[in-house]
Amino acid sequence: MSNASSDSPPVFFCGVDVGASATKVVLLDGGGDIAGSDVRLSGVDYQETAEQALAEALAGAGLAREQVERTVATGYGRRNVGFADEVSTEIQCHGVGCYHWAQRAITVVDIGGQDNKVIRLAADGKRLDFKMNRKCAAGTGAFIEEIALRLALPLEQMEELAASTQRAVKLSSFCTVFAKTEILSHLRAGVPVAEIVRGAFLSVVQRVIEMDPLGGDVVLTGGVVAHNPTVGALLGERIGRPVIVPPQPQLTGALGAALIARRAV
Amino acid sequence: MAEERKSLIKKIGSTAAMNELMAEYFKELDQAANTHSAKVAWCTSVGPAELLRAFGFGVYFPENHGAMLGTSRLAPDLIPAANAVGYSPDICSYCTSDVGSYLQKNTPLTKAFGIKTVPRPDVLVYNTNQCRDVQDWFSFYQREFDVPLIGVETPRSVGEVKSEQVQDIVVQLKGLIPALEQVSSQKFDIDRLREVVASSYRCTLGWKKVLRAAENVPSPITFFDGTIHMGPAVVLRGDDRAIGYYETLHAELQQRIEQNNGAVDGEKLRFFWEGMPVWGKLRAHAELFAENRACVVASTYCNSWIFEPLAEPDPFLGMARAYTELFIVRSEAYKERYLEGMARDYRIDGFIYHDAKTCPNNSNNRYGLPGRLAQKLELPYVVFNGDLNDLRLYSEEQARTQFEALIEQVS
Ligand code: SF4
Numbered sequence: 001m002s003n004a005s006s007d008s009p010p011v012f013f014c015g016v017d018v019g020a021s022a023t024k025v026v027l028l029d030g031g032g033d034i035a036g037s038d039v040r041l042s043g044v045d046y047q048e049t050a051e052q053a054l055a056e057a058l059a060g061a062g063l064a065r066e067q068v069e070r071t072v073a074t075g076y077g078r079r080n081v082g083f084a085d086e087v088s089t090e091i092q093c094h095g096v097g098c099y100h101w102a103q104r105a106i107t108v109v110d111i112g113g114q115d116n117k118v119i120r121l122a123a124d125g126k127r128l129d130f131k132m133n134r135k136c137a138a139g140t141g142a143f144i145e146e147i148a149l150r151l152a153l154p155l156e157q158m159e160e161l162a163a164s165t166q167r168a169v170k171l172s173s174f175c176t177v178f179a180k181t182e183i184l185s186h187l188r189a190g191v192p193v194a195e196i197v198r199g200a201f202l203s204v205v206q207r208v209i210e211m212d213p214l215g216g217d218v219v220l221t222g223g224v225v226a227h228n229p230t231v232g233a234l235l236g237e238r239i240g241r242p243v244i245v246p247p248q249p250q251l252t253g254a255l256g257a258a259l260i261a262r263r264a265v
Numbered sequence: 266m267a268e269e270r271k272s273l274i275k276k277i278g279s280t281a282a283m284n285e286l287m288a289e290y291f292k293e294l295d296q297a298a299n300t301h302s303a304k305v306a307w308c309t310s311v312g313p314a315e316l317l318r319a320f321g322f323g324v325y326f327p328e329n330h331g332a333m334l335g336t337s338r339l340a341p342d343l344i345p346a347a348n349a350v351g352y353s354p355d356i357c358s359y360c361t362s363d364v365g366s367y368l369q370k371n372t373p374l375t376k377a378f379g380i381k382t383v384p385r386p387d388v389l390v391y392n393t394n395q396c397r398d399v400q401d402w403f404s405f406y407q408r409e410f411d412v413p414l415i416g417v418e419t420p421r422s423v424g425e426v427k428s429e430q431v432q433d434i435v436v437q438l439k440g441l442i443p444a445l446e447q448v449s450s451q452k453f454d455i456d457r458l459r460e461v462v463a464s465s466y467r468c469t470l471g472w473k474k475v476l477r478a479a480e481n482v483p484s485p486i487t488f489f490d491g492t493i494h495m496g497p498a499v500v501l502r503g504d505d506r507a508i509g510y511y512e513t514l515h516a517e518l519q520q521r522i523e524q525n526n527g528a529v530d531g532e533k534l535r536f537f538w539e540g541m542p543v544w545g546k547l548r549a550h551a552e553l554f555a556e557n558r559a560c561v562v563a564s565t566y567c568n569s570w571i572f573e574p575l576a577e578p579d580p581f582l583g584m585a586r587a588y589t590e591l592f593i594v595r596s597e598a599y600k601e602r603y604l605e606g607m608a609r610d611y612r613i614d615g616f617i618y619h620d621a622k623t624c625p626n627n628s629n630n631r632y633g634l635p636g637r638l639a640q641k642l643e644l645p646y647v648v649f650n651g652d653l654n655d656l657r658l659y660s661e662e663q664a665r666t667q668f669e670a671l672i673e674q675v676s
Contacts, residue, residue, distance in 0.1 A: 076662050
């Protein structure tokens with residue numbers, strides 16, 4: 001697999017996922033286990049952020065840069081990663097990353113900061129097809145951020161509030177701006193904020209359900225479910241069976257990229 | 266990884282001849298409008314151009330101007346002017362960019378051919394076979410220029426084209442004659458019409474040969490080349506110069522075939538493009554596919570200017586059939602069968618569907634067709650959201666990711 005001799009230090013494989021909101025790095029050892037990782041906001045300088053994320057992941061794992069044998073970059077900023085040997089789409093990487101955990105036919109739902117993807121994989125991990133959401137914030141992490149802003153809530157509090165109630169308002173608008181107007185009318189009517197937040201989560205789930213019939217075992221990944229597990233619970237309720245959330249769901253894209261890097265050697 | 270790459274687009278040598286021909290065409294129109302040496306008719310792209318030519322009109326196609334507004338990327342700056350006077354951002358962006366161009370007195374013809382304004386019309390002639398937008402678009406100019414607006418109303422979503430429907434179009438076409446006689450001050454001459462229709466038919470055959478050359482593996486021409494080289498088939502059908510041009514172009518493609526010289530070096534994958542091009546992104550899209558050794562070999566769009574029924578001995582029947590049997594006029598079931606045939610003929614590896622926000626008429630992904638075809642043919646597909654002209658409705662990154670993911674899937 002690698003050309004490391006017994007006295008040279010072991011080699012590692014790096015996956016970098018430069019998303020619209022966050023940059024994720026995963027380091028894999030030769031056996032395919034995660035040796036280190038990092039997540040940080042992508043900011044405006046993708047190249048610099050990717051460098052910092054790699055440095056942090058290496059430091060956390062106690063590794064030297066030279067030990068990285070190969071790097072695959074993915075995500076919107078994949079072409080900005082100067083140290084990558086190869087690029088791959090998020091669709092490919094999320095598929096590979098999720099299959100790594102599931103090892104069976106699955107439907108991957110990735111709810112990212114700026115877009116959603118549905119990827120169907122066969123039992124052998126081969127991609128059958130994929131869909132991306134229409135270009136709109138509705139149903140993505142950006143929607144939740146907008147609603148948090150409207151409600152003057154820190155983003156971290158959204159999950160706590162959504163989980164604190166079983167009641168949810170219905171936000172029927174496709175459009176984020178219209179949804180915010182709807183929220184105003186709910187606030188005027190005295191609806192508790194927690195019910196509005198849960199309604200916003202449900203609205204995200206609704207947009208995902210509109211993308212695809214979501215057959216078979218559904219694996220949910222991405223930053224939104226990483227920070228808001230209630231979104232996963234609500235999606236499970238809507239499709240009538242629990243969804244599978246892999247460990248560290250925000251890292252699946254970077255993990256997939258690292259697995260592709262490892263496969264290439 | 267981010268360094269500038271050399272362009273991978275292979276130039277077609279005949280392009281220079283086409284540019285000359287297009288320049289000639291526009292200059293003649295400009296002269297006709299300025300000196301009144303000939304009357305000018307504005308015609309929809311699949312309108313009765315042959316009939317207009319038979320009357321000696323210089324024929325100008327606002328949709329062609331729309332495409333130029335797209336490729337020159339003037340459209341996104343001009344559309345807001347049309348929006349501001351009540352033309353919604355949700356309607357045809359050819360229409361809104363063209364109206365915007367008129368309102369802002371800014372046309373790409375100036376830079377391309379040194380022409381100050383689009384040629385002023387003496388008559389406006391439409392066919393609603395493609396959409397209703399063209400009629401409303403031309404109505405704007407009817408009010409502005411106070412010239413006659415006449416046209417043909419064609420049924421839409423037609424399955425089998427029935428003889429009653431064709432007869433109705435024949436009657437409507439003949440019904441245009443009195444107005445055209447009046448505007449042109451010329452008597453209708455059936456022999457002249459026969460000549461023009463015969464010429465238009467020969468142009469169709471030439472253009473078809475060019476497009477069919479792409480059945481060869483590797484293909485000597487891409488869809489992106491096709492969208493540019495279709496110019497003469499759109500604006501000069503019925504004029505023998507278009508026939509000559511396609512002979513030249515076909516000879517070049519034939520040579521490429523003989524030399525096994527594909528339009529995309531090392532062609533590994535072949536795709537079909539359903540829907541309109543994103544005019545302002547032609548080059549970017551061409552580069553992206555070429556980089557990945559993928560050739561978009563065929564499209565419904567370029568094939569829409571093949572009018573084989575013009576071979577009919579009766580020129581009215583020929584025109585009526587040609588303009589009613591078009592893909593865009595037909596039912597979903599017909600379209601599905603048509604695409605199935607294309608997939609087979611061009612040996613494609615997958616479909617790209619462009620869901621153009623402002624043109625539902627050319628966006629055939631909206632009633633489940635991609636999924637049905639994918640299942641039947643076991644070929645993957647991607648639907649990307651964009652637009653023909655309004656780049657505000659297009660996300661470069663999303664489209665790129667989707668194209669690349671499709672390529673990964675079939676690689
Ligand atoms: S078919 Fe579409 S692009 Fe063409 S004129 Fe009609 S609406 Fe516009």
